[in-house]
Every structure is written in C-alpha cells, then in structure tokens.
Amino acid sequence: MAKTKQIEVQGSVINLSIAKDSDYICITDMANAKDGSGRAADIIKNWIRTRTTLEFLGTWEQLYNPDFKVVEFDHFKMEAGLPSFVLSPSKWVETTNAKGIYTKKGKYGGTYAHKDIAFEFGSAISPVFKLFLIKEFQRLKDDENERLNLEWNLQRTLSKINYKIHTDAIKENIVPNLISKSQINFVYANEADLLNVALFGITAKQWKVENPSSKGNMRDEASIEQLVVLSNMESINALLIEQGLTQKDRLVQLNKVAIMQMKSLLENESFKKLDN
Known part of the structure; x- marks a missing residue:
C-alpha cells in the first residue's frame, strides 16, 4: 500500500506516493512550484503532447508495463506535433492503459508520475529544479533505508532474544522430574545407576x-x-550411605537435590556465561 510523503524543493512542497515497488512524484506540485498555481494542468498537457515526451512515455511503458496498448500509442505518436492534437494525462492512461502516470483526486490530489517520468518532466520545466528535486528525493530514500536497517537490526535482536528464550526452554527440560513410585521401589545394581536415575x-x-x-x-x-550436579550428588550419596539410609530413601533425597541444584544453576548468570 502506497504512503503519501512530502519533500521540500526550493521552498515548495512536493507530494510523493511511496510504494514497495514504485515511487511516484506529483508533477502538478512540480509545475506549480515552477510557474505558480493555476497553470499546472496546462503545463502538463503541453508537455505530454510533444513527440519527444510521447516517445519517452511509450518506451517506458513498453519496458515496464506488459499491458500497455502499443497500437493506441502509435496512433498518438502519429498525431504528435499537429496543431489540433490535444492530450491530457487521463486520456493517455485511459487509451493506452499506461501505468507510469495517474491522476489522483482529493487530499494530496494531482497528476502523479513514476520517478523516472517525473525527473524527465523536471528537465522540461527547469533543469535546476530537477537537480534539487533529485537531491531531496534521494535524501528521503536514504532516510528510509536507514530506518529499514534499524528495523532489520531490531528484528535481528528480537530473533536472538527469541532464540535465547527457546534454548532456555530446552534447558528447562533437563531439570530432572520427580521419580516415579516404581523407580523408587526398584533395586539398582550399582550406585552409579542410582545417581543416573535421580538426575x-x-x-x-x-x-x-x-x-x-x-x-x-x-x-x-x-x-x-x-x-x-552429578559430582555434588556423588558426595551427598556417600554421606547418605554413612547415615544408613536405604537405597529407596537415598534415591528420593538425591532426586530432590538434583532438581533443586539444576534449577539454581540454570538461573545463575555467572554460570550461564560458561555455556556461551
């Protein structure tokens, strides 16, 4: 969807229609900036009816508009230069299905032309004005690119944050679960497996x-x-054995220790740096 923006060229406000694929400039504003309000429509009509302009417009349309009606364009080109030949932007668009120029009504209304065509129009009314127009237009595009780069960097930052959240969620899955009753009642062949089950x-x-x-x-x-945690559990298990706790009771205690210590380590900022 196109957005209306404005630039100031030699003290005159020029409206722009900025879209993703194409930028259009209000040549009505350009004409008014050059010769004052009231004559813009005549200036544009006089410009568009010349053979040079028609050849430029027709070539542009054939390059970028597959739906352009070439036969109707040739008819206009044959009449160009005749005293009786009159052409307006709206008639040009309606007859040839052109897309390089369009007329807009209401707020910010006027005749808009693709930037390529608008710059060509600028050459016809004032080469100096055209240069200032290009300069201000480029400044606007540079500002837009800078903003897009800032948004892109923000998106990258957000992506990193989301990735960190995702990896933290995965890490949470290594926090041991409470062991089941069947695990508690099972007799393990060695103390290493007791620790394995607990953790x-x-x-x-x-x-x-x-x-x-x-x-x-x-x-x-x-x-x-x-x-x-496993290293800590080995020491704790040795202490529990000395206290005479059964394997079943030690498994319950070790499982509680594993859960508590894993949560503590995963939340510790200093320890997190070791993983990065």
Whole structure:
C-alpha cells in the first residue's frame, strides 16, 4: 500500500506516493512550484503532447508495463506535433492503459508520475529544479533505508532474544522430574545407576537403548550443569550411605537435590556465561 510523503524543493512542497515497488512524484506540485498555481494542468498537457515526451512515455511503458496498448500509442505518436492534437494525462492512461502516470483526486490530489517520468518532466520545466528535486528525493530514500536497517537490526535482536528464550526452554527440560513410585521401589545394581536415575531419570542401559547411534554414554552427552550436579550428588550419596539410609530413601533425597541444584544453576548468570 502506497504512503503519501512530502519533500521540500526550493521552498515548495512536493507530494510523493511511496510504494514497495514504485515511487511516484506529483508533477502538478512540480509545475506549480515552477510557474505558480493555476497553470499546472496546462503545463502538463503541453508537455505530454510533444513527440519527444510521447516517445519517452511509450518506451517506458513498453519496458515496464506488459499491458500497455502499443497500437493506441502509435496512433498518438502519429498525431504528435499537429496543431489540433490535444492530450491530457487521463486520456493517455485511459487509451493506452499506461501505468507510469495517474491522476489522483482529493487530499494530496494531482497528476502523479513514476520517478523516472517525473525527473524527465523536471528537465522540461527547469533543469535546476530537477537537480534539487533529485537531491531531496534521494535524501528521503536514504532516510528510509536507514530506518529499514534499524528495523532489520531490531528484528535481528528480537530473533536472538527469541532464540535465547527457546534454548532456555530446552534447558528447562533437563531439570530432572520427580521419580516415579516404581523407580523408587526398584533395586539398582550399582550406585552409579542410582545417581543416573535421580538426575537423568533413566539407567545407563536404558539410555543406550534409546540412543543407539551415540558413540559415548549418557554422561559424555551431559550438559556442564548436569555434570556439576552429578559430582555434588556423588558426595551427598556417600554421606547418605554413612547415615544408613536405604537405597529407596537415598534415591528420593538425591532426586530432590538434583532438581533443586539444576534449577539454581540454570538461573545463575555467572554460570550461564560458561555455556556461551
């Protein structure tokens, strides 16, 4: 959707219609800036009826407008230069299906031309005015590009933030779950698997079955946070054994420790830097 913008050229306001693919400039404003209000329509009609202008417009349309009616254009070109030949922008558009020029009514109304055509019109009314017009138009486009770059950088920043949120959500999944009753009642062959179940929720053998393509074991694939907690759990488990707690009771306690410590590490800013 086109947006109306304005630039000031040698003290005169020129309206622009800025779209994604094409920019149009109000040549009515340009004509008024050159010769004062009231004569713009005549200036545009006198300009568009010349053979030079028609050849320029026709060539532009054939380059960019596949629906341009070439036969009707040739008819206008044959009449160009005759004293009786009169042509207006609206008649040009209606007859040839041109898209390089259009007429707009209401607020910001007037005859608008694609920037290529508007600059050509500028050459006809005043080469000096044309140069100032190009300068101000380019300044506007540079400002737009700067704003778009700022928006692009903002989007990149937001994407990074969203990515961080996503990775944090994944990390939350490595926080151990509360072990089930069946796990509590199960007797593990060694203390290493007791720790594995408390932290990872499965035994080393179960992990291997679920990850047949992995060359290492579950501890080789563990995160740095999990390895830190695992080391702490080994010391705590040794202390619980000395206190005479059963394997079932130790599993419950170790699971609680794993959950608490994993959450603490994942929320620690200093520890996060080690992962980056």
